Amino acid sequence: MSDVCLILEGTYPYVTGGVSACVYQLIKNTPQVTYDLIFIGATKNNNLGLKYPIPENVKYFREIYLYEYFIPEGPIDLNFEIDHTLIADFHQALTTHNMQKFEELFLKIFQNEHFPSPEDLLRSRQVWQYLEQAYRRLFPGQSGPSFIDYFYTWRFSHFPIFKLLTTEIPHARVYHSFCTGYAGLLASIAKIKTGRPYVLSEHGIYSNEREIEISLSEWIYRDQAVDIHPEVSQYFKTWWTRLFLFLGKLSYHHADVITTLFRGNQNRQVEHGASLDKIQIIPNGIELEKFSPGAPSTKTHSRPVIGMVGRIVSIKDVKTFIKCLLVVKQKIADFEAYLVGPYTEEPDYYEECKKLVTLLELDSHVIFTGKADVRDYYPKFDVLVLTSISEGQPLVLLEAMAMKIPLVATDVGACRELIVGRDFEDQMIGHAGITLPMGDAARTGEAVLKILSDKELARQYGENGRARVLKYYTEDQNIRSYMSLYNHYMAI
Amino acid sequence: MAGIGFRLQSYFSSHDLLRNLRGAVYSVFISSGPWLITIFSLAYINSFSATYLGDPDKYLYKAIVSYAYAFSLIVFGAIEMPVTRYLADKLFLKDLHDIRPLYYGLCFCLMIFSLLSCLLFFSFLPVPFFLKVASFFFVTLTMLIWPAMIFLSAAKNFQVIVIGFIIGALTMAFAGKFGLLYGGVGGLIGGMACGQLLIFLILSVCIFYEYESFDFTSFEILTYFRRFKKLSLGGLCYYLGVWVDKFIFWFSSSGQQILGPLYTNTEYDTAMFLAYLTILPALTIFVVQIETNFYVKYLYYFKLLDEKSPLSMLDSAHQDMMIALKHGLNAMIKVQSLLSLTIWFFAADIMLFLKLPTIMISIFRFGVLGTYFQALFMIFNIILLYFNAQKPVLINYAIFFITNAGLSMMSVYAGKKYYALGYALSSFITLCISYYKLNYHLQHTHEYVFMGQSLHQKHVYS
Numbered sequence: 001m002s003d004v005c006l007i008l009e010g011t012y013p014y015v016t017g018g019v020s021a022c023v024y025q026l027i028k029n030t031p032q033v034t035y036d037l038i039f040i041g042a043t044k045n046n047n048l049g050l051k052y053p054i055p056e057n058v059k060y061f062r063e064i065y066l067y068e069y070f071i072p073e074g075p076i077d078l079n080f081e082i083d084h085t086l087i088a089d090f091h092q093a094l095t096t097h098n099m100q101k102f103e104e105l106f107l108k109i110f111q112n113e114h115f116p117s118p119e120d121l122l123r124s125r126q127v128w129q130y131l132e133q134a135y136r137r138l139f140p141g142q143s144g145p146s147f148i149d150y151f152y153t154w155r156f157s158h159f160p161i162f163k164l165l166t167t168e169i170p171h172a173r174v175y176h177s178f179c180t181g182y183a184g185l186l187a188s189i190a191k192i193k194t195g196r197p198y199v200l201s202e203h204g205i206y207s208n209e210r211e212i213e214i215s216l217s218e219w220i221y222r223d224q225a226v227d228i229h230p231e232v233s234q235y236f237k238t239w240w241t242r243l244f245l246f247l248g249k250l251s252y253h254h255a256d257v258i259t260t261l262f263r264g265n266q267n268r269q270v271e272h273g274a275s276l277d278k279i280q281i282i283p284n285g286i287e288l289e290k291f292s293p294g295a296p297s298t299k300t301h302s303r304p305v306i307g308m309v310g311r312i313v314s315i316k317d318v319k320t321f322i323k324c325l326l327v328v329k330q331k332i333a334d335f336e337a338y339l340v341g342p343y344t345e346e347p348d349y350y351e352e353c354k355k356l357v358t359l360l361e362l363d364s365h366v367i368f369t370g371k372a373d374v375r376d377y378y379p380k381f382d383v384l385v386l387t388s389i390s391e392g393q394p395l396v397l398l399e400a401m402a403m404k405i406p407l408v409a410t411d412v413g414a415c416r417e418l419i420v421g422r423d424f425e426d427q428m429i430g431h432a433g434i435t436l437p438m439g440d441a442a443r444t445g446e447a448v449l450k451i452l453s454d455k456e457l458a459r460q461y462g463e464n465g466r467a468r469v470l471k472y473y474t475e476d477q478n479i480r481s482y483m484s485l486y487n488h489y490m491a492i
Numbered sequence: 493m494a495g496i497g498f499r500l501q502s503y504f505s506s507h508d509l510l511r512n513l514r515g516a517v518y519s520v521f522i523s524s525g526p527w528l529i530t531i532f533s534l535a536y537i538n539s540f541s542a543t544y545l546g547d548p549d550k551y552l553y554k555a556i557v558s559y560a561y562a563f564s565l566i567v568f569g570a571i572e573m574p575v576t577r578y579l580a581d582k583l584f585l586k587d588l589h590d591i592r593p594l595y596y597g598l599c600f601c602l603m604i605f606s607l608l609s610c611l612l613f614f615s616f617l618p619v620p621f622f623l624k625v626a627s628f629f630f631v632t633l634t635m636l637i638w639p640a641m642i643f644l645s646a647a648k649n650f651q652v653i654v655i656g657f658i659i660g661a662l663t664m665a666f667a668g669k670f671g672l673l674y675g676g677v678g679g680l681i682g683g684m685a686c687g688q689l690l691i692f693l694i695l696s697v698c699i700f701y702e703y704e705s706f707d708f709t710s711f712e713i714l715t716y717f718r719r720f721k722k723l724s725l726g727g728l729c730y731y732l733g734v735w736v737d738k739f740i741f742w743f744s745s746s747g748q749q750i751l752g753p754l755y756t757n758t759e760y761d762t763a764m765f766l767a768y769l770t771i772l773p774a775l776t777i778f779v780v781q782i783e784t785n786f787y788v789k790y791l792y793y794f795k796l797l798d799e800k801s802p803l804s805m806l807d808s809a810h811q812d813m814m815i816a817l818k819h820g821l822n823a824m825i826k827v828q829s830l831l832s833l834t835i836w837f838f839a840a841d842i843m844l845f846l847k848l849p850t851i852m853i854s855i856f857r858f859g860v861l862g863t864y865f866q867a868l869f870m871i872f873n874i875i876l877l878y879f880n881a882q883k884p885v886l887i888n889y890a891i892f893f894i895t896n897a898g899l900s901m902m903s904v905y906a907g908k909k910y911y912a913l914g915y916a917l918s919s920f921i922t923l924c925i926s927y928y929k930l931n932y933h934l935q936h937t938h939e940y941v942f943m944g945q946s947l948h949q950k951h952v953y954s
Contacts, residue, residue, distance in 0.1 A: 074943035128939045135803050146800030151942050221800060 002059050003490055005190065009183035013052045014039065018395065019178050019203050020116050022284065022426050022478075026050045029479045033486060036060040036170045040182050041211045042067045060170055066072040066160035066182060074123030080114050094246055097251040099416040103192055110165040113194075114419040118162035123156055134357030144236040149221040153236050157243055165189060166442035172197060177251070180206040181244060184251030191254050197489035199255035200255035201282070203392055205268045207248035214240045249273040257485060262414035263422055280485075283414075284393050285478030286469065289401035293466070294379060304335045304452045307405070309374050309396045310388070312343035317410075320441045321389040322356050325365060327445020332452065333364060338380070342371040378403040380459065388412055389438050390398045406458045407433025408447045418468070426472065432465030524775055525654040526641065531769070533687075539637060539666050539679065539909070548750070549677045552619070556627050557752040558761065562735045564635035567605070569633040569731030571598070572642060572722035573877075574716045579646035591913040592705035594713055595643055595696075599636055606632040617752040622675070626682035633688035640695035644702065652698045660691030668949070723877075726886040730870075733893035733922075737915040738764065738902035744904040760911060763852040766842075767859025767912075770835050771867040774828040778871050781820030789880060797941070810937055814906035817875065817934070851908060858912035865919035866892075872926040876933060880944050882931040892922040 006027075012020035027035055035058045044065050054061065086105055093101035109115060121127060135150055164182060169190045176199040177187040184200060189243035191198040214220060220236045251273035252258060259282040260266055266279050302444050306328065310316045318339065341351040350368075357366045369377070374396075384400040386408050391413030398418065400407060409415040416435050434447040451458045534557070539759055541550055575598070581587060610628045617624070664687025671683030690903050741747055742755035749755050793809040837840065839857045842852065869892070872887045899914030906913070933940060 030664040068949070071947040072947045075939055125943075126937070128943055132803075132938065138801060139804070142802070142804050144802030144804060148797055148942075150803075155947075256708055381712050435875055 001171045001173065001450035002034040002036040003172065004033055004040065004174045004176055005170055006038070007038045007175065007177040007183040007187045007190075008039040009177075010042075011177055011178060012039075013037075013050045014041065016051045016278045018284070020052060021395075022180060022203070025475060026479060026482055027055050027058060027476060029475065030483060030486075031055070031057050033401060033483075034059050035056060036171075036172055037062070038183075038186065039063045040164075040186065041065050041229055044068060045065075052187060064164070066163060067156075068158060069119060069163075071119045071122050075125040075128055076120065076123055077125050078116050078120065078124045080112070080116055082130070083109065084130060084134075087130065087317075094242070099250060102250060102273060106165060106189060106192060110162075115166065117165055118159055121162060122159060129135075129176065130333055142343050145233075146221055149236055149386075153220075153239055157240065162187065169193065172196065174200065174486060179201070180248040181210070182247065184255075185247050188250050197245040197256040197492055198254050199250050199259070199489060201259045202265065202269065203261055203267060205248075205272065207244045207272055208268060211241050211245040214244075221401035223485075239479075245272065252278075256489060259481075259485070262417050263356050264413060264417075267394070272447035277416055280471065280481075281319065282478060282481040284395055284398060284464055284473040285473055286395065286402055287397045287475045288402060288470070291378070291399045304332060304381045304382045306335060306448055307340065307377060307384045307400075308338070309340045309377070309384065309400075310386070310387070310394075311341045311345055312339060312353060312368070313346045314349050315390055317389050317439065318349075318386040319356055320439055320444060321385055322353060322360065322362065322366065323441035324385070324387075324444035324448060325362055327442055327446045328448050328452070329362065329365070331449050333387050335452075337362075337366045338369060338377055339366065340369045340372050340374055340377050343368060344371075364472075374399065378405060381405050383408060383433075383448055385444065386410065386415065387438070387444065391415060393418070398469055401432050404462030404466045406451045407465065408444060409433065409435055410436045410438040412438060418473075421468065426468065428470065429462060429468050430464040433461050433469060497926055499649060501602065524772055526657040528772070529654075529657045529661045531857050536665045537680070537684070540669055541672065544672055545677065545680075551748070551750045551756055551758075552754065553680055554676050554679075554758075554761075555750050555756045558738075558756065558782055559754065560631040560634050560901040562629070562738070562746065563609070564638060565630060566728065566731045566735060567602070567635055568638040569729075570724050572727045574720040575639065575713070576642050576646065578713050578716045579656075582941070583646055586705050589705060590712070591643070591703040592700065593709040595639070595699055595703075597709070598639055599696075602630055602635050602639070603888040609814055613753065617754065617860045619751065620678060623678035623681065626678050626685055627787050630681050630688060633692050636692050637688060637695065640699060647702045649698060649702060653695065654692050654700070656694035660687045660696060663690045674762065675740060690778075694815055697754045712805040718744075720882065722882040722886045726882070726889045729886065729889035733889060733896050734866075735920075736893060736897045739910075740897065740900045743913070744901075745781065746904060748906070758853050759849065760855055762848065762917075763855035764859045764863075766788035766846075766911065767856055767863045769830065770832055770860050771863045774824055774829055774864070774871070776866040777824040777827060778867075780819070781823055781873070782817075784876075785816040786813065789816045796952075803938075806938060813937075814934060821871075825872070828864060836860045839904075841888060853913040855911055858916040862912060862916035862919040865916065865923040869919065869923040869926040873929045876926070876930055879933055879940055880935060881929070881933050884926075884933065888922055888929065889925045891925055894917060896903065899919070916926045 008023065011017060012023040027033075030150065036059055039062070041063065042065065044063070086108060086350050090101045090105045091100075115121075116124065124152070131151065131154055134143070135147065139145070152481075160182060163187050167186065169186065171194060172190075174197050175187045175194075177183040178201050180200065180202065184206070186321060187200070190196070191337050216330045217237075220240060234356065245350060249272065252269065252272070253324065255274075255278060258269060258274055258279045259284050260269060260279060262281060266276075270276050294491070306325070307323050308318070312318055321337075321339075325335075328335060339353075357363060364422035378400065381400070381403075382405075384396070384405045385409070386396060386409040388394070388410055389412060391410075394409075397407060397409060397415065401418065407419055409419060417426075419432045419435050420427060421431075434450070436443045436447060451461065541553055567916050576673050578594075581590070582591060595662050596950060602870035606629070607789045610624075614624045614627070621626075641653055644650070664684045667683035667686040668680050669683070671679030671681075671686075672785065673679070673684065673712055724900075738757070738761065740762040741757040744757075746760070747757040758904065789812045793806065793813055798807050801885060802853070836857055840853050870890065872890055876888075899918045900916070901912045903912065903914035910954070
């Protein structure tokens with residue numbers, strides 16, 4: 001039996017990103033802990049090889065692909081009696097957030113040794129009869145949502161869940177998932193089955209992210225013709241949204257402790273059904289050896305340098321950054337601006353940004369580096385700007401703070417907490433830069449000018465930033481926080 | 493045969509009597525035209541062969557022709573439905589670039605298969621070499637014409653089939669007569685093979701023009717045989733079932749050995765042949781009713797489904813489809829019952845009129861009932877196939893084959909009075925089971941439409 005079973009959905013070791021980096025860092029820096037890994041993905045062919053190494057203390061690695069199946073032709077008769085009233089009760093309980101019913105359903109039906117495979121269940125006559133009756137009960141009149149979509153939405157929304165509910169889970173002292181959703185579901189049933197504690201760490205708010213995805217998605221059928229009846233036209237979008245909300249609530253219900261990166265997320269989790277007393281904040285931590293400022297006089301030139309680090313994508317609102325440079329240019333004729341980050345994700349947006357640079361006659365100032373090692377650029381920067389319209393707890397800010405670079409950032413996600421401080425003790429350290437509302441190029445430009453023109457202020461911001469990172473945001477602290485959770489729950 | 497429905501509908505929708513009549517004739521032609529034409533030309537050949545050939549040669553000729561049709565139809569049974577499915581799918585996708593090579597390839601394989609079978613079979617048959625060659629060509633061409641018909645039917649080119657058969661049948665009759673006068677049985681079979689060759693060539697040329705080709709050979713058809721092995725097996729069972737009672741009567745104590753492995757049973761064959769003629773109206777009415785009324789409703793149901801309709805609309809479309817089906821079957825059953833019963837009642841007079849031995853009367857009577865049941869169960873199973881119910885169809889046809897074999901064997905031992913009773917009973921049993929299955933299937937149409945097909949990962953939205 002391993003110490004910790006990590007349940008990972010669409011992240012380490014196959015996908016890069018903040019969570020993946022955090023998971024890798026955690027495993028690598030806790031060699032004394034043995035891990036089981038369960039990776040949950042959509043289909044196997046989406047994986048393009050390992051993006052991170054798998055350290056030696058990982059004892060078991062399993063991949064589950066939710067959308068890999070072959071459902072043979074039906075209908076067949078199951079020799080398993082499905083308790084329809086229990087399912088009806090369960091759906092009733094869903095709307096009232098009664099999580100107890102799920103446990104009952106799971107233990108009574110899915111834990112039954114005669115329970116069929118998910119494939120057989122999906123093609124069974126019993127399920128068809130249940131679906132047809134349910135549809136007729138819900139839409140007794142002439143109008144109703146597309147029946148073919150009703151049928152396939154049911155299949156595609158329930159199959160992954162049935163698959164997980166019938167999955168064997170390795171025994172471990174602690175189950176730890178890095179999001180709610182499917183990973184959270186698997187961790188929850190692991191807890192129901194084994195009684196071992198469940199630690200949930202959420203960086204972004206899963207149900208929120210899915211909700212945005214679903215509302216923007218093209219593939220979920222929406223009947224334009226009957227938009228006046230949103231309960232029919234939006235039926236399938238509502239279905240999916242409710243499903244992910246439910247999975248979120250289920251995880252919050254079963255988790256013994258919920259960790260998140262910063263305060264703002266904590267409030268969103270409470271909104272989505274988490275109880276406040278379970279939530280702990282474990283912020284990101286950065287490796288200090290990698291991000292240490294050199295001697296103060298490493299800069300050989302006198303041209304001020306403005307930096308922006310991040311992918312060139314619309315969510316980072318790169319255009320506001322470019323526009324703010326025009327404000328800077330009116331006061332400072334000679335400066336450089338670096339945009340460090342890959343631009344292949346949204347090629348159209350990148351083209352628009354380049355056009356904007358030309359239009360504003362900033363070509364001689366602006367440099368797009370493309371994908372690059374940020375550590376080559378931090379020492380050059382006099383100020384770092386982040387204009388994102390949405391963020392979690394951006395590592396860029398933490399890295400820049402460790403490098404003593406003063407910050408200008410929009411007030412989104414954890415940016416204010418990082419720059420101003422999250423509580424009284426933290427705030428005593430002082431500001432690490434300036435926060436401002438999103439999309440305001442003029443104020444961004446003024447803030448940059450303020451830092452560039454006041455050397456003492458800039459130095460102070462830089463010192464404060466580094467002090468804050470040292471106090472709260474080091475990798476050691478991050479690992480220690482997780483370790484103390486592990487130690488606590490492993491011992492139960 | 494789907495696409496002819498709309499044209500038939502236009503014939504029948506007007507109140508013009510002449511137009512309706514033309515519709516009826518057209519239906520007869522496309523439903524049973526090739527079959528009728530072949531029967532008439534064979535009847536003509538029979539009549540003159542009787543005057544020119546001695547008894548042994550006459551039986552030899554008849555046995556070769558019977559064996560050729562039995563063998564070619566059974567082989568065809570195994571390939572018919574998968575190939576039809578393949579053509580229908582390709583036509584639906586308008587992806588026709590490998591149809592021509594498929595046709596050539598299929599013909600080539602059938603020829604090789606026929607050659608090997610004939611080599612084996614003829615090694616047991618002590619007849620002149622020329623007759624063997626002529627028989628080989630006759631069997632092979634007969635076997636090639638069946639698939640040619642499905643390739644043209646898929647393209648809705650029914651006129652060509654009928655015209656090809658008329659020209660070919662006329663040639664068969666006259667070339668046969670000419671051959672008979674100069675070369676005896678071998679000449680007769682050779683002449684008939686010429687007629688078959690003409691049909692095959694006409695159909696092949698039309699297939700060549702019907703399907704454009706980019707000379708692209710794919711072996712995708714093989715996946716269809718894997719995917720639809722139930723259909724392939726079902727077709728095989730059906731044609732085995734159709735012939736197994738004849739085989740039993742040929743090889744039983746009541747049959748006569750003609751030469752080597754060639755056997756016949758004149759009384760049984762002739763009576764059954766006449767009995768099969770009586771179901772012509774059923775088949776014609778089926779084509780008209782199903783292809784016009786039912787098929788339109790059937791398409792509408794699937795169109796609604798595709799257009800994301802609510803269940804209530806699918807329900808009413810399903811109901812319309814059932815009403816059309818009921819009307820069609822009622823009309824057919826009314827006419828055919830009346831006809832079959834009348835013929836059954838006057839069987840003795842008909843036999844007398846045709847100057848056939850009285851021993852045939854009871855065989856003919858059971859044959860009339862049996863073919864009536866067979867026509868019905870075949871139609872029920874075709875409807876089942878509209879709903880992709882492959883497994884029930886396979887089971888039904890397998891039941892037909894097994895019960896027909898068993899009961900026919902018993903009726904041989906029961907004595908002359910009970911000949912063909914086995915076949916009639918077998919058809920009746922199959923009819924009852926097919927009816928039960930069809931009824932169940934139609935009551936659960938939605939369920940079978942949605943759950944009846946396997947689902948792979950690639951269907952996932954992503």
